[in-house]
Amino acid sequence: xxxxxxxxxxxxxxxxxxxxxxxxxxxxxxxxxxxxxxxxxxxxxxxxxxxxxxxxxxxxxxxxxxxxxxxxxxxxxxxxxxxxxxxxxxxxxxxxxxxxxxxxxxxxxxxxxxxxxxxxxxxxxxxxxxxxxxxxxxxxxxxxxxxxxxxxxxxxxxxxxxxxxxxxxxxxxxxxxxxxxxxxxxxxxxxxxxxxxxxxxxxxxxxxxxxxxxxxxxxxx
Numbered sequence: 001x002x003x004x005x006x007x008x009x010x011x012x013x014x015x016x017x018x019x020x021x022x023x024x025x026x027x028x029x030x031x032x033x034x035x036x037x038x039x040x041x042x043x044x045x046x047x048x049x050x051x052x053x054x055x056x057x058x059x060x061x062x063x064x065x066x067x068x069x070x071x072x073x074x075x076x077x078x079x080x081x082x083x084x085x086x087x088x089x090x091x092x093x094x095x096x097x098x099x100x101x102x103x104x105x106x107x108x109x110x111x112x113x114x115x116x117x118x119x120x121x122x123x124x125x126x127x128x129x130x131x132x133x134x135x136x137x138x139x140x141x142x143x144x145x146x147x148x149x150x151x152x153x154x155x156x157x158x159x160x161x162x163x164x165x166x167x168x169x170x171x172x173x174x175x176x177x178x179x180x181x182x183x184x185x186x187x188x189x190x191x192x193x194x195x196x197x198x199x200x201x202x203x204x205x206x207x208x209x210x211x212x213x214x215x216x217x218x219x220x221x
Contacts (some may be wrong), residue, residue, distance in 0.1 A: 001194045003213060004035070009197060011060055011089075011182070011205045013040040015157065024049060030210050032056045037203060038089055043082050050086030060089035060122075063114065066158035068093030068128070072110045079117045089122040090114065091153060091182075091205075096128055099136055104143055111147035124151035124182050124203075130161035137167065138174050145176030151203065155185035162186030165199055172200030 012031040014023060024045045031039040038058035041049055046061050053059065063078045064070045070078075079090055092114055098106050115123045125147075127140045144152045152171055154163040162185020171181045183196040184205025190212055193204050 001197065003190070006190065006193050006197065006204075006209065007034050007036050007213065009202060009204055010034075010036040010193075010209050011038045011040040011184075011203055012036040012210050013157075013184070013205050013207050015040065015042060015062060015065070019045070021045065021048065025052060027207070028053055028057070030214070034210050034213060036210065040089075040091065040205060043078065043085075043087075046082055046087050047085035058088045059086055060091060060124075061087045062126075062156075063090055063092040064095075065091075065093055065126075066156040068095050068126070069097060072106075072113055075110065076113055076117060079114050083117065083121060087121070089124065090118055091124040091126055093126045093128065093156060094140070096131055099127075099132070099140065104139065107140075108143050108147045111144065111149050115148050122150045124153045125149045126153040126156055126184075128156060128159050129154045129164070129167045130159050134170070137170055141171055141174035141176075141179075145179050149179065151180045151182045153182035153184055153203075153205070155183075155205075157185035157205065159185075163196065163201075165195060168196055168199045168201050 014027045027039050038060040040060040043061045050059050061082045064075045125144045154167050163183035168183050180202040182203035183201040187206040193209050
């Protein structure tokens with residue numbers, strides 16, 4: 001796959017607790033230079049990043065991150081605040097306990113609530129696959145589809161494991177029409193990125209792809 005094409009599917013990400021503005025600004029600069037799909041950054045930096053970028057690239061941020069067990073009202077407030085600050089893409093974490101308790105209607109209603117806030121802006125739903133059984137992953141494909149979200153996303157990158165080829169393949173088999181897939185967490189190589197995309201992912205949540213391209217200067221940037 002052409003490197004430029006792969007980069008168009010990357011959410012260039014920095015969500016470490018220790019992230020400074022200098023590091024976020026570098027993520028923004030690299031995202032613009034390498035024409036990634038977005039930069040994915042902590043909510044506290046969204047306004048500053050948006051003012052810095054002036055619309056040159058989409059700004060993505062995370063809601064209910066990384067554990068997902070905040071109340072729906074709290075996630076709704078976070079989402080409204082993020083959008084008011086300039087976010088154009090929202091990655092929310094589901095309440096995994098609700099899924100384990102089979103409270104499917106609550107999860108669906110929460111996703112619908114946040115999608116209503118997002119409107120035409122993109123909503124991605126993080127399900128944290130490493131903590132789920134296969135039947136729970138399949139159920140989340142159904143819920144995300146019915147709730148009207150734009151993407152199902154594998155992982156936060158802050159739990160016990162990240163994206164796997166098997167999970168992306170499973171999602172591709174079970175999501176409904178119009179729902180895209182984001183693989184995130186542990187994408188360590190260009191080969192990984194290419195395989196995730198070939199299996200059905202539309203977005204890759206990672207910082208390593210850009211770092212590798214910078215290091216190798218593979219495309220003559």
